[in-house]
Amino acid sequence: MKRLLALPATVWYVLTLQCEEADRIRANFSDPATTRAQKVGEQMHSALCGSCRAARKTMREISDAVGDLEQHSPAQPMPDGVRERMAQRLREHSGHD
Amino acid sequence: MKRPPKSAGSEPQTSAIGPTVDPEVWLRAHGDALYAYALRRLGSETDAEDAVQECLLAALGAARRFAGDSAERTWLTGILKHKVLDMLRARYRRKDQAGSLQTLMEGQMEDFSGGLWRERQQVLPILSDQGGAARMERAEFARAVAAAMERMPEAMRVVLVLLEVEGLITAEIGEALGVSDSQVWTLVHRAKARLRRELGGEDHGGAS
Numbered sequence: 519m520k521r522l523l524a525l526p527a528t529v530w531y532v533l534t535l536q537c538e539e540a541d542r543i544r545a546n547f548s549d550p551a552t553t554r555a556q557k558v559g560e561q562m563h564s565a566l567c568g569s570c571r572a573a574r575k576t577m578r579e580i581s582d583a584v585g586d587l588e589q590h591s592p593a594q595p596m597p598d599g600v601r602e603r604m605a606q607r608l609r610e611h612s613g614h615d
Numbered sequence: 616m617k618r619p620p621k622s623a624g625s626e627p628q629t630s631a632i633g634p635t636v637d638p639e640v641w642l643r644a645h646g647d648a649l650y651a652y653a654l655r656r657l658g659s660e661t662d663a664e665d666a667v668q669e670c671l672l673a674a675l676g677a678a679r680r681f682a683g684d685s686a687e688r689t690w691l692t693g694i695l696k697h698k699v700l701d702m703l704r705a706r707y708r709r710k711d712q713a714g715s716l717q718t719l720m721e722g723q724m725e726d727f728s729g730g731l732w733r734e735r736q737q738v739l740p741i742l743s744d745q746g747g748a749a750r751m752e753r754a755e756f757a758r759a760v761a762a763a764m765e766r767m768p769e770a771m772r773v774v775l776v777l778l779e780v781e782g783l784i785t786a787e788i789g790e791a792l793g794v795s796d797s798q799v800w801t802l803v804h805r806a807k808a809r810l811r812r813e814l815g816g817e818d819h820g821g822a823s
Binding site: 536537538539541542545546548549550551568569570572573575576577579580581582583584585586587588589594595596597600601603604605607608609611612 | 638639642646647650651652654655660664667668671672675724727729730731732735736737738739742753756757759760761764775776778779780782784785786796797800803804807810811814
């Protein structure tokens with residue numbers, strides 16, 4: 519009975535969710551604090567809203583590309599001077615122990 | 616701090632379960648990877664150097680507790696991640712840097728009006744199946760994103776990396792930078808909108 523009473527509020531939330539809130543939910547999708555109702559709301563909203571669907575696809579591709587950053591862009595090696603300086607400090611630190 | 620015991624001879628010491636306990640060996644084997652990791656997140660060579668050094672010194676102190684149940688580089692990267700977050704926390708709590716961060720987050724969200732998109736959103740042509748010659752391969756797109764991120768204000772780049780590469784949630788990023796998670800969302804949204812514009816996804820008008 520309690521669950522039945524709670525249902526209209528959830529349905530109301532899902533039906534009235536707007537683009538800005540949907541975008542905020544997308545940014546927090548992996549946050550444990552994001553509720554199931556919010557996730558369902560975002561999915562339903564995106565299914566009905568062409569702009570949110572397009573934004574979601576683009577953002578997901580951008581997210582994947584940023585996540586793959588280390589794989590696709592050349593890493594800058596440590597300059598020799600930095601390596602030598604660091605090795606020296608590590609030796610000094612070890613020597614003082 | 617007492618240095619972990621070293622084996623006889625000049626060979627790096629390796630325990631029965633595998634981990635090396637010589638920071639100079641770590642520096643040779645993982646220095647480039649650790650430095651690149653720190654540099655990407657901190658954007659400053661000096662800060663990256665400091666972070667890697669602090670990481671190696673902390674690892675030296677913690678070497679006895681390293682159970683060897685993860686790869687050595689993964690273990691060192693985990694330590695470095697905390698050092699990087701500490702440095703970001705200190706950086707964005709300094710008055711001059713906090714000001715530049717606030718500037719990037721202030722004002723209303725310009726993409727929305729009354730909760731709805733102000734302009735109709737479209738999939739980037741370079742990602743669309745209808746993109747034809749303009750369509751980019753995944754690796755090419757990732758390189759274009761990386762190049763566009765280099766041109767971003769530092770705080771935007773930092774937030775994107777923490778969210779998408781480190782997998783932090785907005786509340787954790789907010790805690791690190793000393794701002795609310797709502798402000799982090801604003802910054803994330805603006806960072807991605809900027810990338811979308813730079814990658815050719817200017818909105819073309821029209822209602823949703």
